[in-house]
Amino acid sequence: MYQDDQDIQYKVQLSTWKKIISIIFKSKRHLILLIIFSASIAILDGAFPLFTRYAVDKFFIAGEYETWPLFALGMFGLAVGFGLFVWGFIHQAGIIEAEVSYELRRQAFKNLQKLSYSYFDKTPQGWIMARMTSDARRLSLIISWGLVDFVWAALSMLIILIVLYVTFFKLALIVTIIVPIMLIIAYFFRKLILKQHRIARKHNSQLTAQYSEGFLGAKTTKSLSIEDSNYDEFRLTANKLKRASIKAVISSALFSSIILVLAYLAVTLTFVQGSIYVLEVIITVGTLQMFISYTVNFFEPVMAISRILSDFQNAQASAERIVGLIETKPEIVDTEDVEKTYGTLFVDHKENWEDLKGDVTFKDVTFYYKDNEIILKNFNLEVKAGMSVALVGHTGSGKTTLVNLLSRFYEPKEGSILIDGKDYRERSIHWLHSRLGYVLQSPHLFSTTVMENIRYGRLDATDEEVIYAAKMVGVDNFVQNLEKGYETFVGEGGNLLSVGQKQLISFARAVLANPRILILDEATSSIDSESEAIIQHATDQLLSDRTSFIVAHRLSTIVNADLIVMLEMGEIIEMGNHETLLSKRGAYFELYRNQFFKEKTKELEDTLV
Ligand SMILES: Nc1ncnc2c1ncn2[C@@H]1O[C@H](COP(=O)(O)OP(=O)(O)OP(=O)(O)O)[C@@H](O)[C@H]1O
Ligand SMILES: [Mg+2]
Structure with a gap:
């Protein structure tokens, strides 16, 4: 299951970071270069005060200028070095950022393709989107730049401490004493700020959810006239976010000022104590100057390290969620034996795939989504290849559940489903899915052209084959009337077309796939009698010559089916063809009468309009 933003893990999850490290190590070459460049910057930073000390003591105090040209050259070299290394680490960090983010998204996407239908039933789309976008981005950003800062900071501190202690350890002690005080303060503030940021983020994700509700549901909102209450709710959350953000900013400001005061306190102490040593001629002016520079420079890396630690702690939630996405196991998987013979989703062994004839048997199938809520109990049904089966029954009677089981989106908890006499779990999911077509009630079209949308049925189909399939189901006519024919863009989710048109396109897609x-x-939505005729014709084409299960709502489909199965609470209450069922004068008879009158009345209304 997915984890909410509220579930914050304070413990370091080793397995998560192991995965992340393995992803970073894929960019090994850039990682090494990044370390070299960052380390070089730290070395140059460390060298600079040494240069100034030399200049002060040699040129200004002693007045010896022979080495001056060489010194100037050295300074120039330093400048060039800085430029080069800064370019280098920005370049490498940028590459690592892009590569890590690519790799996170690639692996997550690949895994999403493997996950079962049930996962998408349970997991909100927006949640997945947020993991793929903002979490991946945040994580790769923190990793790449965090690495740069970390290498630079750790090495800078080390170099400074070494130089200071080697030069004059009594003065070096001042710097060292301030460090733990700073770290304690930093720890306290970071924790506070982190908490405030998390609160802000929680409000932020609520806000994002409200955005998408607001936009995705815009049409519904308008039709219900609930804009006002939506706006109030939005404003409330936005306000909370604002307040939380301001709190975090105030803490940050306070933190920075306290640290700055401490740092300059250390500088002052160094200056006071150092001046005494200079007057006592224990150290030179140049050395004092060097100490002061180092003291000023020392606190930046200390702060950087504390920032990185809190950044990483912050990123841990992102890391866990995205690694979770990468490592979620599909609920429905093939056994190893099956994979050996039939291959996986990504590597098929098509040479071992048997043809599918189309016999389907439900054998003592028991199924439930949640424990204790049995939907199907010992369900039995035998269907011969080529038959068309209409499933009818009230809402919630289990029609969709039945076909989802057949599609192996879910598997029976007990019993089995046989295809061509063999339990479908003995063959691969991909084997079944590449021979099974599912036309949804509200089909999804991709935001591309009509042509490409139909071609999704079989990706290697030629334009002629696509058009042929379209003609078969009678889509051709309406497509010809579109502005650009088959090259017409259908809009996001196909929303530039009517529901009926979308349905027809998905029929053409299925005919092309030829499952x-x-x-x-x-579709339950009623349509005018002219479209009805077109859909009826398309349905006939679609059903001919294959085993079909139709969750049927229209009388003509039901009447034409070879077998009508009436469901009630997951059980078959009547079964047979139209004539036999009618003569029984039972539940089907009632349904037929109701439906018949409804459709006839509608027809009459249509002719009157
Ligand atoms: N993903 C799910 N998780 C939990 N329960 C579910 C899920 N899908 C369906 N159900 C439950 O299973 C039962 C059968 O639902 P199903 O969708 O199969 O009915 P249906 O006959 O297709 O209804 P309709 O005609 O409204 O589409 C219902 O009680 C429903 O609440
Ligand atoms: Mg249904």
Whole structure:
């Protein structure tokens, strides 16, 4: 299951970071270069005060100028070095950032492709989107720049401490004493700021959720006239976010000032104590000057390290969520034996794939989504290849559940589903899915052209084949009337087309795919009789010559089916063809009468309009 933003882990999750490190190590070459460049900057930083000490003591105090030209050259070299190394680490960190983010997204996307239908039933789309976008971005940003800062800071501190202690350890002690005080303060503030940021982030994700509700549901909102209450709710969350953000900013400001005061306190102490040593001629003016520079320089890396630690702690939640996404196991998987013979989703062994004839048997199938809420109990049904089966029954009777089980989006908890006489778990999921077509009630079109949308049925189909399929289901006519014909763009999710048109396109897609088993979840929305005729014709084309299961709502489909299965609470209450069921004068008879009158009345209304 997915984890909410509220679930904050304070413990370091080693397994998570192991995964992240393995991803960073994929950019090994850039990692090494980044370390070299960052380390070089630290060395140059460390060398600079040594240069000034030399200049002060040699040129200004002693007045010896022979080495002056060489010194100037050295300074120039330093400048060039800085330029080069800064370019180097920005360049490398940028590459690592891009590569880590690419790799996180690639692995997450690849895993998402493997996950079962049930995962997408349970996990909100927005949650997945946020992991793929903002978490991946935040993590790669913190990793790449955190590495630069960390290498630089750790080495800078080390160099400074070494030089100071080697030069004059009594003065070096001042710097060393301030460090633990700073770290304690830093620890306290970082924790506080982190907490405030988390609160802000929580409000932020609520806000994002409200955005998407607001936009995705815009049409519904408008039709319900609930803009006002939506706006109030939004403003409340936005306000909370604002307040939390301001709190975090205030703490940050306070923290920075306290640290700055401490740092300059250390500088002052160094200056006072150092001046005494200079007057006592224990150290030179140049050395004092060097000490002061180092003291000033020392606190930047200390702060950097404390910042990096809190950044990483902050990033841990992102890391866990995205690694979770990468490592979530699909609920429905093939056994190892099956994979050996049939291959995986990414590497098929198509040479071992049997053809699918289309016999389907439900054998003592028991199924539930949640424990103790049995939907199907010992369900049995036998369907011969080529038959069309209409599933009818009230809402919630288990029609969708049944076809989802057949599609292996879910598997029976007990019993089995046989295809061509063999439990479908003995063959691969991909084997089944590449021979099974599922036309959804509200089909999803991709935001591309009509042509490409139909081609999703079979990616290697030629334009002619696409058009042929379109003609078969009678889509051709309406497509010809579109502005750019088959090259017309259908809009996001196909929303530039009507529901009926979308349905027809998805029919063409299914005809092109030519599956052996077809599942059709019929649209419930009523359509005018002209479109009805077109859809009826398309449905006939779609069903011919294959085993089909139709969650049927329209009378004509039901009447034409070879077998009508009436469900009630997951059980078959009546089964047979139209005539036999009618003569029984039972539940089907009632359904037929109701439906018949409804459709006839509608037809009449249509002709009157
Ligand atoms: N993903 C799910 N998780 C939990 N329970 C579910 C899930 N999907 C369906 N159910 C439950 O299973 C039962 C059967 O639902 P199903 O969707 O199969 O009915 P249906 O016959 O297709 O109904 P409709 O005609 O409204 O589409 C219902 O009680 C429903 O609440
Ligand atoms: Mg349903």
